[in-house]
Amino acid sequence: MHAFLGNAQLPSTPRGDRLEFSEWYAEVLRSAEIMDVRYPVKGMYVWLPYGFEIRQRVVEKLRRKLRETGHEEVLFPTLIPETQLKKESEHIAGFEDEVYWVTHGGLKELDEKLALRPTSETAIYPMFALWIRSHADLPLKIFQIVNTFRYETKHTRPLIRMREITTFKEAHTAHATEEEAEEQVKEAVEIYSSFFDELGIPYIASVRPEWDKFPGAEYTVAFDTLMPDGRTLQIGTVHMLGQNFARTFEVTYETEEGDQEYVYMTCYGISDRVVASMIAIHGDERGLVLPPDVAPYQVVMVPILKKGVRRKILERAAEVEEMLREEGVRVKVDDRDMSPGRKFHYWELKGVPLRIELGARELEEGTAVVFRRDELERETYAFEELPDVVPELLEDIAMELRKRAREKFEKGIFRTDSPEEARRLVGEGIVETGWCGSERCGVRMEEEFGGDVLGTPYPEEDTEFERCPICGETAEYTVRIAKTY
C-alpha cells in the first residue's frame, strides 16, 4: 500500500448544510484516497488505487446484470465525425455547447472535425443500420462502458460533474415494435432499481418534463437520489427514443411480410455518480462506509500485539484469514508497524465493513472482537463461529445500510399543496405537489419555488393533489421539485 495522498486525516467537518457537505465530500475523497483533484485540467481527476477498485467492483456488478439480461458488450471509438453528430438536430441542439472538438492531427488541420463523444447515439446508430437487416436480428441489445466528455460550464466536482466522465455505462437497444421498446424501458428500470438497491442507494424514478428530457428522446425516466445537503443527484436515466433516431440514421428492418420498417429504440445510462452517491449517502463523520459487495476489503484484521504472545497472535490472525477466505470473504491482515489505534482510524476512514481485533485476551479466551463500521459497535464472538458469523454480518450490514438510507430518504420527501410551504421545503429535499401539466406552470414553479422540476412519478400514478398551486386548475399529475446537482 502506497500512501498516495500522505497520511489519512479525519474529515474535519461534520455534514449537514450545503457548505459542510461539500467540504466533507472533498475531504473524504482525498483522505480515503478515492480521487486526486490536483490534475491540471479543470473538471478532470485521477482515480487512485483504492477508489479505482471500488469503481471496478461497482462496474462489474452492473456489467453482470446487463449480461444476465441479454445485453452484449461492445466498444465504439471515442471520436465522432461532425456531420454524424449533427445529423439529429434536436440531439445536437442539446449538446452543442458542451462538445469538445478535435481539429488537428499532428500539425495538420483535419478535413473534418471530430467530437469527443458526449454520449454515443450518433456513433452507434449508423452501425445499427448496418447490423440490422430483418426481424430476426431484433431485439438488438448492446452496451459499452466508456469515458465521455462534456465541456461543463457549471461548477465541476469529482464524480458528480466532470468534464471527463470516466465511467459511463450506456446501453442501446432496437426493437420491432413500440410495445417491445416500452417493455425494454421497463426492463431497464428494473435492472437499475435492483442495482441501486444492492448498493443501498435510495431513489425515486420520475418521468422528466418535456423541457428536460434527453435531446432526441420521446420521454426520459430518471432516477434521482438525495444527497445529505438536500439536493437531488440524477444517478441514472432511461430514454424511450421511439423511431426518432431510426429515421435520422435509416435504421430499418424487413418484417415477416417483407416490408421495410423503422425500428423502435431505447437507450439508458449510468455514470460515476453512482459511486458519488454511495459515498455521500452511507458515509459518516469517520469517513467512508462501504456496502460489503463493493468494498475492496470486507474485513480487516488488526492484531493487537503484545510481547510474549506476538507470534501466536499473528498465527491466529493467519488462521482466521484462511478460514474467511475459504468462505469467499475479502480479508486483509494489517500487520504494519503502527499502533492499533491508528490502524482502526485508517480502516474506518476507508469504510471497511468489519474489523476483527485479535489480542492476548482473545487468544486466551478463544474469541475475537468484531467491530461493525455501520453501527460503530463491537461484539465478541467465539473463534470457531467466525466463518459463519462474518458472512452473516456482512449481509446484515448491506441490509442495514439500505434500510437506514431509505428511511432518511423518505424523510426528505415532502407532500404539500401550499406554494409557501413548497418554497420553504425545496432545498430540504424533494417536494411533491399538484400540477395541471402545462409547461407554463411547470416553469413558473421552478422560478417561484427555487428548484427544478424532476417530473412526474414513474410508473404513472393517480395524483392525490387537487389543484395546481400555480394556476389553480385541476391537478392532473403529482409533480416533484427539488434543488438539483
Added chain:
Amino acid sequence: MHAFLGNAQLPSTPRGDRLEFSEWYAEVLRSAEIMDVRYPVKGMYVWLPYGFEIRQRVVEKLRRKLRETGHEEVLFPTLIPETQLKKESEHIAGFEDEVYWVTHGGLKELDEKLALRPTSETAIYPMFALWIRSHADLPLKIFQIVNTFRYETKHTRPLIRMREITTFKEAHTAHATEEEAEEQVKEAVEIYSSFFDELGIPYIASVRPEWDKFPGAEYTVAFDTLMPDGRTLQIGTVHMLGQNFARTFEVTYETEEGDQEYVYMTCYGISDRVVASMIAIHGDERGLVLPPDVAPYQVVMVPILKKGVRRKILERAAEVEEMLREEGVRVKVDDRDMSPGRKFHYWELKGVPLRIELGARELEEGTAVVFRRDELERETYAFEELPDVVPELLEDIAMELRKRAREKFEKGIFRTDSPEEARRLVGEGIVETGWCGSERCGVRMEEEFGGDVLGTPYPEEDTEFERCPICGETAEYTVRIAKTY
C-alpha cells in the same frame, strides 16, 4: 447471440504471402466477429461482442499479473495540457506529428490546447512529483488500462495500427536507485514473457537501437513476434527512463540522510496488438484458434438430434454441461435450429478449443465425440471420463499451440554473415548478423537489406559473428533486422 455481421463465412483465402495474409486477417476479423471496420473514421474500429470478450479475458490476465507483482491500478484523464506534453523536449519531438489536439469546448476556443494522450508519461509524472515525498514512498508501481490516440499516417489496420488504440496497458514506476530501476526492467520483461507464453505467442526481446528507442528513454527493450507473412510485430516495450523525466517534472524524494534526489523511472506497455498476434499466429484456414485461457467458450456442445431420442440427447447434453461447469470449464450447448454441419463450421471459425458431439449413437454407447480445434481431429471418450478429460485436453491444447507457434517462429530466425543472404532473407523472417555497433552501419543495413533494425539481443549475449557486414570491422553485437509492421 445476435449475428452482427451476417452469416459467418469461411475465410476465402489461404495464408502465406503478404497479400494473402492481409486478406485472411481482414476476413477472419470480420467473419469471426472480432471487429467491424466500417466505422466512418479512418483507423478507428468497433469491437464486436465476441471480440470484446476475448479482449476482456486477455486484459484480465495481464491485470492479474500486474497486481500479483505489486502494481496498483489507477486511471488518469485522457487529455493532457499542451505545456505539460511539450515539457520534455525529446519526448514531444517523438510524438508531435501524431498528436490529436482538442482546440474547442462547445463553440468557444480553449485557452490552452489539450492533447489526446498518445501515451501518459507527461500526464502521470507531475502527479508522481506530488505523491512521492520520501524514500518510504518508493518504489511506486502503478498501471492503467486506457485508450490512446495517434494520428497515424501509415496504412491503418485493426488491432495492428490504429488511430485510437483501444487497449493500452501502461505501467509506470519510480525507484530510489538506478539498480532498483534496472531490476524493475527485468521484472517487467519477466511479466511480459510469462504473459505471452501463456497465450502461446512466441517472441524475442531486443534492445532497440538508439535511433528507435522510446522518445525520452535511456534504452528500450522491445518484444517482437513474427506474423505469418514474415514481418515482425512489436507487441510490448519496456523503457528505462533513468532520471530524464524525473528532472523534467521535478520528481524527487528525500533520502534517509535527508537529501533531495531525483527518482529513477521505468515504464512499459502492451496494446491491442497482443490480440492481433494471437489471432494471426494460431489461426488457420478455418478461422480463429483460441488459447483455452482466453476463449469466451472453451467447449461447445453440438447435439446431433434424431427423432425419437431428441429429448434424451438434450438431457444428456445438459448433464455434460453441468459436469463441465463444475470443473470450471466455460461451456455452451448450441441448441439452435440449424444443421450440425453449420454449427461445426460456425464454432470452428470462432476458434472454440473443443467441440463435443452428442448423437443417438453416443447416447447408446455412453460416449461422446470430442473434436480438437487445434489438430482438427476427433476422439471418442466414455461419458464419465469427460470431467477429467476435458480440462486435460484444454491444457494440452494450450501447450500444443505454444509449441507449434514456437517451432514455426524459430524457423523464421535466420543467422548469416553474408550481406547478399541477409538481403534475400529479410522479408522471410528475422535476420541476425554481426554489427560493429555504429549507427552509420545500422542505418546502412536498413537501406541495403530492406528492413528495420530491431536491435541487439536482450539480455545481452556475446555475438557469434565476426564482422560487421557493412564496414568489415569486428562485430561487437549480434543485430536483428526484419521487415516490420
